[in-house]
Amino acid sequence: MEIFWLLPILNIAACVLTFFFARSLAKGKAHLFTVPVVGFSWLVALFATGQVISGHEVVSQSVEWFDFGAGSLRMGVHIDGFAVVMMVVVTSISLAMQVYSISYMRGEVRYITYFAIVAFFTAGMMILVTADNLFLAIFGWEIMGLCSYMLIGHYHEDIANSGAAIKAFLTTRTGDLGLLIGAIICFWMVGTFDIEAINLAAFEGEFTGHMIEVAAIALFIGVIGKSAQFPLHTWLPDAMAGPTPVSSLIHAATMVVAGVYLVARLYPVFVEAFDVAQATGLRSVHLVALVGAVTALVGAFLALVQWDLKKILAYSTISQLGYMIFGLGVGAWGAAVFHLFTHAFFKALLFLGSGSVIHATHTQDIREMGGLRKVMPRTYWTWIVGTLALCGVAPAAGFFSKDEILAGAWHNSYQWVWILGVVGAFMTAFYMFRATHLTFHGEYKGHGHPHESDNYITGVLISLAIPSALLGFIGLPGQLNRFDRWFEPEIIHEVVEKYGMVKEEITSETYLLALVSLAVVGLGIGLATMLFLPKWRDSWVPGGLHSGWTRRAPLSYGRTLLENKLYLDALYGTITLWIRDDLSRASYWVNQKIIDRVVDFAGTASLALGRGAYLFDQEGLDGFYDGLGVGANRxxxxxxxxxxxxxxxxxxxxxxxxxxFGIFFILVN
Amino acid sequence: MKLNFFLVLSAFLFSVGIYGVLARRNAVMLLLSVELMLNGVNIALVAMGVMVGNITGQIFALFVIAVAAAEVGVGLGLILLVYRNKQAVNVDEVDLMKG
Known part of the structure; x- marks a missing residue:
């Protein structure tokens, strides 16, 4: 663990080497530089995980960076269980994605630059998760923002792609302003950027006045931007313009969870500021839980209506990030971080799987896919594993992590959040199986002859499918939970103890909650299968999807469920119609009767005023300004x-x- | 006592620099003289800093050196362009700004 500080530097070195020497030394095989480095980092991270599990001390080392009079800034690493978990996520996904890219990006433009930026990005994320002070963390945070921008715009020959890159950059920058302000307030209050000191100060209530609320809100704005929370989530779907492996690394597994990481890392600040534990007895709707829950739901709803495979996954990522954020908001720290951990694996798997599909079919539109199960068996089965994990079907990883968040919401008396979360889980199951059925089942509707991807791609998919399926078992509920015991930092433990945030025991309620969410997920999967599995769909919806089945009288068993769907459409339709007809009529009336009058009056009045002003201008002001002009001229x-x-x-x-002047001042003094 | 030696050296360098800036006609020599002035100031800063006993003076001197390097870069670039356009390095031949 003591050599952790070396890893970001190694990755930056790999980036520089790749950039300058890959062409001459390795004949353009840029991956020869970056893959070994990230592989080494991965081994170190795994080794460190072993050490943390066996009870290694927290490693904290730093050197002075620079001295600016009022204080000094140190640069160092703080490696605790949480940092190690994040390192495992970063290095695993980065390694998988780089190996995958060897095949996926072969023959693409700017192959070398691509690998160099990916290595640089990996270094940035490592700096963020190991940084012991906020300043260094922001440094890594910005490196990621830059790399994200460059990679989204990788195919910048298409103006839309560079537009998406600019949008992503500017949107996250909007949030970053908040982050910067928050960090500066923390420095102002505590006198240091050191994260541990800030946490301790917040925990012991050393922030004066309402500064802790201001700091937390400012920091949270940064989180909203980076982690694509409502209402700044709009950049993430557009960011899908980048190559698919980039989406899997940056826009699913690592950079977008940076915000979640920040909240989790500065958890005492957020707990104290937003009263997460409801310590004052007020059932206040507080910002973190609210934003997270709304995002979880909005993301899921938006994923429902997408036809672009990657966009479905993007909205799904937004939704899952919402789960993590509200998990932190309701006081379920361990569950939220555990969900971050598992989500990274299965969402990266899904993105890479979608990349494999897109590679084979040369389209991202799921209406032009179908029947790929037979031609791409490995992609199909790994996709299924990822989907089950994302939906939260036991015993895949997502079941344990998501359910723990929901259980945390329930136990900490956030029932409204729990309801939103369960609805989100239903939607998740529905949209994922909609995508699965349209992509992999039925008949192929696209062009050409898709075929299974090569061993690089399928190998990566399989090696990500294994953790996606099995990782859940380290985060079993109650006293069986090893994740919290291994990786929860000291300060978080103290916060949880102080406010008595419930560490749930396994009771009958645990099973009940799990059963409820499993039932809901089952419902979602069943409904999606009924509506979208080609074999079955014809019996429920004769004529198929494109014949306007939602408008027909629903048939037999699927009736209620279809009605639900209709209800949604009707709701959307009503809103749209209302906006189009009633609202426009009302605004026409307002326009004619009120605004026009006001405008008329304003016109008459300004005419009169204008006449007066003209006279004053001609006689009074002109002379004055002429005089000024002549004076200036002379x-x-x-x-x-x-x-x-x-x-x-x-x-x-x-x-x-x-x-x-010198003489004058000497004489004066 | 020793401080005075440094301050005298500093003042001397600064004066030589001023003389160069005012009297030399060659633009390159002008730049060199400016450097002399800056280094005179640097010596004073470092000496004072050591006397007071903190490192602020040295940091400041480092900043001055960095800025001076940048300034020389820009200055030489300007002189080069002026020479290319007017075939002159003497500053009194360059009076485009004459009102």
Whole structure:
């Protein structure tokens, strides 16, 4: 663990080497530089995980960076269980994604630059998760933002892609402003950027006045931007313009969870500021839980209506990030971080799987896919594992992590959040199986002959499918939970103890909650299968999807469920119609009767005023300004003679003047 | 006592620099003289800093050196362009700004 500080530097070195020497030394095989480095980092991270599990001390080492009078800034690493977990996520996904890219990006433009930026990105994320102070963390945070921008715009020949890159950059920058302000407030209050010190100060209530609320809100704005929370989530779907492996690394597994990481890392600040534990007894709706829950639901709803495979996954990522954020918001720290951990694996798996599909079919539109199960068996089965994990079907990883968040919400008396979360789980199951059925089942509807991807791609998919399926078992509920015991930092433990945030025991309630969410997920999967599995769909919806089945009288068993769907459409339709007809009629009336009158009056009044002003202008002001002009002209002509254009005369005047000033001040003092 | 030696050296360098800036005609020499002035100031800063006993003076001197390097880069670039356009390095031949 002591050599952790070396890993970001190694990755940056790999980036530089790749950039300058890959062409000459490795004949353009840029991955020869970056893959070994990230592989080494991965091994170190795994080794460190072993050490943390066996009870290794927290490693904290730092050197002075620079001294700015009022204090000094240190640069160092703080490696506790949480940092190690994040390192495992970063290095695993980065390694998988880079190996995958060897095949996926072969023959693409800017192959070398691509690998260099990916290595740089990996270094940035490592800096963020190991940083011991906020300043260094922001440093890593910004490196990621830059790399994200460059990679989204990888195919910048298409103007839409560079537009998406700019949008992503600017949106996250909007949030970053908040982050910067928050960090500065923390520095102001605590006198250091050191994260541990800030946490301790927040925990012991050393923030004066309402500064902790201000700091937390500012920091949270940064989180909203980076982690694509409502209402700044709009950049993430557009960011899908980048190559698919980039989406899997940056826009699913690592960079977008940076915000979640920040909240989890500065958890005492957020707990104290937003009263997560409801310690004052007020059932206040607080910001973190609210934003997270709304995002979880909005993301899921938006994923429902997408036809673009990657966009479905993007909205799904937004939704899952919402789960993590509200998990932190309701006080379920361990569950939220555990969900971050498992989500990274199964969502990266899904993205890479979608990349494999897109590679084979040359389209992202799921209406032009179908029947790929037979031609791409490995992609199909790994996709199924990822989907089950994302939906939260036991015993895949997502079941344990998501359910723990929901259980945390229930136990900490956030029932409204729990309801939103369960609805989100239903939607998740529905949209994922909709995508699965349309992509992999039925008949192929696209062009050409898709075929299974090569061993690089399928190998990566399989090696990500294994953790996606099995990782859940380290986060079993109650006393069986190893994840919290291994990786929860000291300060978080103290916060949880202080406010008595419930560490649930396994009771009958645990099973009940799990059963409820399993039932809901089953319902979602069943409904999606009924509506979208081609074999079955025809019996429920004759004529198929494109014949306007939602408008027909629903058939037999699927009736209620279809009605639900209809209800949604009707709701959307009503809103749209209302906006189109009633609202426009109302606004027409307002326009004619009120605004017009006001405008007329304003017109008449300003005409009268204008006449008066004209007179004043002509007679009064013109004379004055003419006088000014003439004056300026004359004085200019007079001063012109001292502008000789001779540099040395100017220098002479300067020196004489400075000397005179010097003498003057000496005499005055 | 020793401080005075440094301050005298500093003042001397600064004066030589001023003389150069005011009297030399060659633009390159002008730049060199400016460097002399800056280094005179640097010596004063470092000496004072050591006397007071903190490192602020040294940090400041480092900043001055960095800025001076940048300034020389820009200055030489300007001189080069002026020479290309007017075939002159003497500053009194360059009076485009004459009013």
């Amino acid at each position: 004085s200019g002509r007079a001063l012109r003679s001292i502008q000789t254009g001779q540099v040395q005369q100017y220098a002479g005047v300067l020196i004489v003047a400075a000397t005179l």
